[in-house]
Amino acid sequence: MINFVKEIAELLKEQIADLELQEIESMIETPQDAKMGDYAFPCFRLAKVMRKAPPLIAKSITDALEGNHLFEKVEQVNAYVNMFISKEEFVTDVVKEVLEKGADYGKSNVGEGKPVIVEFSSPNIAKPFHIGHIRSTVIGNSINKIYDAIGYKVTRINHLGDYGTQFGKMIVAYKHWGNEADVVAEPIKTLLGYYTRFHEEADNNPALDVEARETFARLEQGGEEETKLWQWFREESLKEFTRVYDMLGISYDSYAGESFYSDKMPAVVEELKEKKLLVKSKGAEIVDLEPYGLTPAPILKSDGSTLYITRDLACAKYRKETYDFYKNIYVVASQQNLHFQQLKKIMELMGYEWAKDIVHVQFGLVSLEAGTMSTRQGRVVFLEDVLNQAVAHTKEIIKEKGVATDNIDEIAHQVGIGAVVFNELSNNRIKDYVFKWDKVLDFNGETGPYVQYTYARCASVLRNAGEELAKKAASAEIKASYITSPSAYELAKLIYKMPAVIVEAGEKYEPSILTRHLVDIAQGFNRFYHDEHILVDNEEEKIAKLSLVTATKYAIKNGLALLGIEVPERM
């Protein structure tokens, strides 16, 4: 496919000797309003080097570019050079490219196979998997897919919260009041019940806390009974998590959680001591980060036991040794900002230059209308319930609309789950939001179902055209002059832009950039669909238009796949 920006930059370079090619390339813009051209070049910055008024520079560049086969028209407006690409050439190029690449359209190799780790979801064992967990889970999944698509070698890790003093409490509670059958029937709700009961009883009975600490100590030392119980809790919890992951179509390369690093901590602590970073303070062993504007990081408690950050230090080292990562990405809430700042700083102080490759992809808080979520106060919405509700709601709509299908369950699943995921990936990660049922279940406007509907519409047109024509549209030479109308051309431009959008979404760890672009493509198609009749009598025209429909279909399908969303052929 022609790289227009590059081609234009080379043409401009002939006119502007004072700037580097790369700089010129970065200055080329695509105007917000199509009336001002496909590409624009602002000349303000040239005024100083060229010692001429910007509009005059723009004029001379415009004159020089005019007549080049690449352009249909070149205009000077004030300090801007507005360039209009030759439409037929452009549309032919885009459609051909998409049809050739098919399922691979949108992929690239900017990563050159470099290894990247994405840690995401990472729920705590024996705690409910609620709507707040959707963020890390869905954003992380998408970042994985995007990095894979732009040529990195990704490793997907679920860093389970399966370690810490809380498990001492859990084991004690189970031994006092537990029942095996209840745990098997409903693991998380039951275990959570034990956990809250422990806290209630411990308020009046401090002996329980002592017992919990001792129990955890035995667990750390590999005590047989404790280990067995802990493993059982872990397995049962994981079964519940997996149910949700299956619904979302998510899988992992590794479930190495916190406990995995328990035997790797002593070495790191030793290393910190050797490098004289560890100091004693108020009974604990800490790393003093005050010179760097951070609060001190405790590494060992007064009783010598370890902490969350101790494990994360061991974890980062292990990952570097095991995967030799180019980037180690943590998709974790912004609340843990300080933790990751400390982690990076300590790695840096230890002399690891790759500390800079630790990336904290943070996101805002999800709350409920009643306030922030609190499992103890029963103020919580379970993710599984949201997914099930969305699927059920979709099923009703499908019935209502009388969609002719014999796999209503599959479609309801694709659309219902897709709606929830798309909604999550629509906004900037950093924004806080309040979960509202009617918003998740609203399928009009800029939503997942809207984009999926557009896909189904493409599929429908191609079905109506018949297999033979659809095949021709996917392979034959097309008469591009039939698809250069404003709406067809705008649609082609949006499809052309998608691979670059995917790279940008990856570089910024921001799937919403892709989500929004898919809405643009869907809007572009629906406008085209309304403006023009596709299945006309003239066969050449029909095939040309169908090829654009086919290209749109691929773009939407491939794009949604990177968000972790499937597409229905009808809905």
Add this chain to the structure above:
RNA sequence: GCAUCAUUAGCUCAAUUGGAUAGAGUCGCGCACUACGAAUGCGAAGGUUGGGGGUUCGAGUCCCUCAUGGUGCACCA
């Protein structure tokens, strides 16, 4: 108190990282189903980009300051 993130149309959010007249969706209003799917499209309306300074050819974007809100501030994870 310190740190940090946010604040853009009634509501939910964009804005090519300093560029042209700040754009979408939604709510409400007015239209369009006897063409290929109305989970759609079109039109009108809606703005002192939280306030105030500054930097420059040019600021929603960068700097300072104030206000409001979220989050975090050593032995939880």
